[in-house]
Amino acid sequence: MPLWTVPYGAATLVLGFAGAAKLARPGDTARALRSAGLPGSPQLVRAGAGLELAAAAAAWTVPAGRPALVAAAFVAGSYLALALFVAVALRRRWALSTCGCFARPDTPPRARHVVLDASSAAAAFGWAASAATRLGGVGDVLAAAGTTTAVALASTTAALALLAYLAFVEPAPAPAAT
Numbered sequence: 001m002p003l004w005t006v007p008y009g010a011a012t013l014v015l016g017f018a019g020a021a022k023l024a025r026p027g028d029t030a031r032a033l034r035s036a037g038l039p040g041s042p043q044l045v046r047a048g049a050g051l052e053l054a055a056a057a058a059a060w061t062v063p064a065g066r067p068a069l070v071a072a073a074f075v076a077g078s079y080l081a082l083a084l085f086v087a088v089a090l091r092r093r094w095a096l097s098t099c100g101c102f103a104r105p106d107t108p109p110r111a112r113h114v115v116l117d118a119s120s121a122a123a124a125f126g127w128a129a130s131a132a133t134r135l136g137g138v139g140d141v142l143a144a145a146g147t148t149t150a151v152a153l154a155s156t157t158a159a160l161a162l163l164a165y166l167a168f169v170e171p172a173p174a175p176a177a178t
Contacts, residue, residue: 008059008127009138010160011120012075016056022049036085036094052078060139068137069128076124083117090114 022029026045033040055078058071086109088094 004123004126004130005138006156006160007119007123008072008075010158011079011123012056012059012138013158014120015052015075015078019049019052019054019056022046023053036089058137060137062137071137072124072128076121076128079117079121079124083114083121086110086113086117 022045026042026049029045029049030040030042033045051074055071055074058067059075062068062071089109090111
């Protein structure tokens with residue numbers, strides 16, 4: 001079982017969740033892009049979100065070889081682009097109320113976004129280098145692992161994805177006491 005199975009699986013789950021969120025609510029991400037001086041129409045955001053969702057699904061389902069490498073490369077490229085966007089936003093002190101990751105206005109860009117995005121890209125590169133050509137998608141690895149191991153790996157992957165998501169999301173401010 002490759003070392004990269006859980007981190008790559010978690011990164012793809014987060015990417016898929018973010019893609020689904022932006023498909024449903026592209027407005028905040030479009031505003032973040034426009035604030036940075038980039039093209040940012042809701043249609044463009046939805047197109048990119050659809051690609052994120054497709055890459056995440058492919059990462060779990062494609063066969064070994066070139067399809068798995070392409071899926072891992074797209075996941076890595078998506079995370080590298082996100083890390084670069086947030087790093088530039090922080091460096092240039094762009095006034096962004098959201099990073100656009102989860103289509104929510106309460107997730108301003110932070111240094112931890114850069115770290116998590118870069119780590120997710122590294123997991124995708126690690127998967128591509130060690131597992132994609134011989135094992136295929138994450139789902140293939142879990143299927144070959146046996147029921148107990150697969151359940152443990154899937155649970156760990158989901159927990160890691162949830163932790164990554166929670167690291168991105170700022171808690172809502174507490175209501176003022178009256």
